[in-house]
Amino acid sequence: MIGQTITLLRKDLLLEFRDRESVPAMALLAAATLVVFHFALGQRSISGELASGALWVTLLFASMLGISRLFVAEQEDGGFDAVLLAPVERTAILLAKATALLIFLVIVELIAVPMFGVLLLGVPLGPAIPGLIGVLLLADICIAIVGALVSALAIQTRIRELLVPILALPLLLPVVIAGSRASGQLFQPGGPAAVAGRWPLMLALYGVVFGLLSFALYDYLLDD
Amino acid sequence: MTDKTQVHGRGLRRLAFAATITLIGAFAMVFFWTPNEADQGFIQKIFYLHVPLAIVTLCGFVAGGIFGFMQLRTGKRVWDLRSYVAIHLSLMLAVAVLITGAIWAKASWGHWWVWDEPVLVSFLVVFLLYACYQPLRFAIEDPERQARYAAVFAVVAGAFVPINFAAVRLAQAYTHPRTLGTTTGGMPGSMMLTFLISMLGMTLLFMTLWKFELTSKSARMRLSSIRRRIARETTTEQAA
Numbered sequence: 280m281i282g283q284t285i286t287l288l289r290k291d292l293l294l295e296f297r298d299r300e301s302v303p304a305m306a307l308l309a310a311a312t313l314v315v316f317h318f319a320l321g322q323r324s325i326s327g328e329l330a331s332g333a334l335w336v337t338l339l340f341a342s343m344l345g346i347s348r349l350f351v352a353e354q355e356d357g358g359f360d361a362v363l364l365a366p367v368e369r370t371a372i373l374l375a376k377a378t379a380l381l382i383f384l385v386i387v388e389l390i391a392v393p394m395f396g397v398l399l400l401g402v403p404l405g406p407a408i409p410g411l412i413g414v415l416l417l418a419d420i421c422i423a424i425v426g427a428l429v430s431a432l433a434i435q436t437r438i439r440e441l442l443v444p445i446l447a448l449p450l451l452l453p454v455v456i457a458g459s460r461a462s463g464q465l466f467q468p469g470g471p472a473a474v475a476g477r478w479p480l481m482l483a484l485y486g487v488v489f490g491l492l493s494f495a496l497y498d499y500l501l502d503d
Numbered sequence: 504m505t506d507k508t509q510v511h512g513r514g515l516r517r518l519a520f521a522a523t524i525t526l527i528g529a530f531a532m533v534f535f536w537t538p539n540e541a542d543q544g545f546i547q548k549i550f551y552l553h554v555p556l557a558i559v560t561l562c563g564f565v566a567g568g569i570f571g572f573m574q575l576r577t578g579k580r581v582w583d584l585r586s587y588v589a590i591h592l593s594l595m596l597a598v599a600v601l602i603t604g605a606i607w608a609k610a611s612w613g614h615w616w617v618w619d620e621p622v623l624v625s626f627l628v629v630f631l632l633y634a635c636y637q638p639l640r641f642a643i644e645d646p647e648r649q650a651r652y653a654a655v656f657a658v659v660a661g662a663f664v665p666i667n668f669a670a671v672r673l674a675q676a677y678t679h680p681r682t683l684g685t686t687t688g689g690m691p692g693s694m695m696l697t698f699l700i701s702m703l704g705m706t707l708l709f710m711t712l713w714k715f716e717l718t719s720k721s722a723r724m725r726l727s728s729i730r731r732r733i734a735r736e737t738t739t740e741q742a743a
Contacts, residue, residue, distance in 0.1 A: 428659065432652060436642035442635065449632035450663060453670035460674065477673060485666065492662055496655045499575055 280374075283367040287375035292382065294352055301348045302383050305341040309391035312337040313398050324401030331463035334395050335455050338388065338415075339448070345383050346426040347443040349376055350434040363501060373427055373497045381423040388415055400466065407465040410474055414465075417482040418458040424486060425450050428493045431500040457481040512718040515711070522707035529701040537697045546610040551697055553603040555705040557626065560600055561664060563593030563709060564633060568661020571654035581721075583650035586657050588716045590636050592709065597630045625671040632660055 295301055316333045317323075325333060353359040362372060392411070396404030425447060433442040461478035465471040533551045570586035573579075604623050605615045618624060639656055643649040 432639065432656060435648065435652065436639060437644075438638065438642045442639055442642065446632070446635050446639070449628050449635075450659075452628050453666055456670050456674045481670060481673065485670075488662065488666060489659075492659055496575075496658060499651050499655050 280368055280371050283371035284374040284378070287362070287367065287371060288378050291352075291375060291379040295379070295383070300351075301345050302386050304348075305344045305383065305387045306390045308344055309337050309341040309387060310394055312340050313391070313395055316399060325399055326401040326466050326468045328459070328463040328466075330400050330402075330466040331459045333399060334392070334462060335459045337391060337395065338384075339451065339455065341387050341391065342380075342384055342422050342426060343444045343447060345380055345387075346430050346447055347433070347440050349380060349426065349430040354434050354439075369497045369501050370494060372501060373431075373493055376430070377423040377427040377493075380426045381419055384419045384422060385416075388419070402466055402468055402470070407462075407471045410465045410471060411462060413479065414458055414461045414474070414482070417479055417486065418454050421454045421482055421486045421489065422451060424489045424493055425454075428489065428496070428500075431497065453485050454482060457485070511714060511721055515714050515718060518707065518714060519711045522704060522711045525700065525704035525707055529697065529704045532697045532700060537693050538691070546607065549603055549607045549610075551701045553600065553607055554698070555702040556596060556603065557600045557622075558702065559705045559709045560593045560596045561626075561629070563589050563596070563713075564629065564664055565661050567593065568657045568664075571657030571661070574650060574654040575658070580650055583654060584717060584720060586654060587640070588713055588720065590633060590657060592712055592716060594630070594633050594636070596709070597626070597633070600626060601630060621672040621674070622668070625668045628667055628671065629660075629664055632663060636660070 313333070316325075316337070320329070320333070350359075353362060392415070393404070429443055429447045429450065433439045433446065436442055457478040461474045464474050529551065533548050537548070537551075539545055539547070567586045567590035570582050570589060574582035574586060604626070608617045608620070608623070609615045616623075636653070636656060640649060640653045643652055
């Protein structure tokens, strides 16, 4: 199964590398959102909870784009039949899609977070980075799992682009709560404060619950 | 098919009767018997409408998830119908819950919406998620796939309900005085009894409406299948 996952993942990454569809769009949307925040809030620099909120909204918007494009190659170019006809397990498809989304998110964050540090953040980004990497990585795993599930749910409908954000935003709310509370501590004006242990724990629990749910339900979504 | 309609309809009249009597009794107790709460006065009585309604609505959502799970396990369409009707009904009751919650918040705290009341906030998030159920369902044309996808959504969302409540509760920096949490222990007997009867009435109301909708939906499905058969037989007769 690991081999199948890697093959499928390589296909997704190769497609993205050749087309350059999702990741550049996600990064551009993130950059544009940061500019919007500057003008919408009317502030040159922000810190604490406000900064953390701006960062999470930016990342969430970018991930919505990634989620709605996740199965497009399969749906529009008829790759679905090929993938389903191939002797691969459904779990491998789920794992490959979630990992692809995770990689896209990490690349986007490598661009968007430093940009956020330069454009909006009023406190130095450097000291917050170790904590931020941990929180973002945990949150990215959660977003990748839920994203793979939501995009598989929405792909067969006529209104895919509409459904993805309205489904994914409420579902990801616990991730936003935990992530933004944790990073709010990291962006405190007096230097990063200790992150309460319950936020990473909440992210991990959320990831485990939705991971198991996706694992159990993926068979029914791609069983055509 | 015929007996299925009857199964859904069985006992509906008695159930409706019981729900009406219990609810009338509960509201009579609310207005004429239970004492006014010392802190909030008369407005606190909306508690007997709002809280049972909210509990029944959430149970309806979770029941929709369980029925969805049964649909996936057995592949029988009747579970999909049960799940759909439960979620559909809960969604409508959820609007009533949000409105009564807002009225209560306005009367006792002076604002239509209070962000540091975790139950209210979680409820809104759950409502927003379930509001996607029908767009998702009716954007899928193939009936078999529609049932399957709707069931997957119902299971995911049903599992999301408790997670979301825990997450929003954790997000509150300080705890607000909470009616149910403090009153289940400290509520006077008359208030507790009224609340329980009101809870029972709401549950009966939900079951009545659920059964009613289920009967009507399956009767309509049966009717259209008879119509289709008649149309088919007429065309074969004409062809012959």
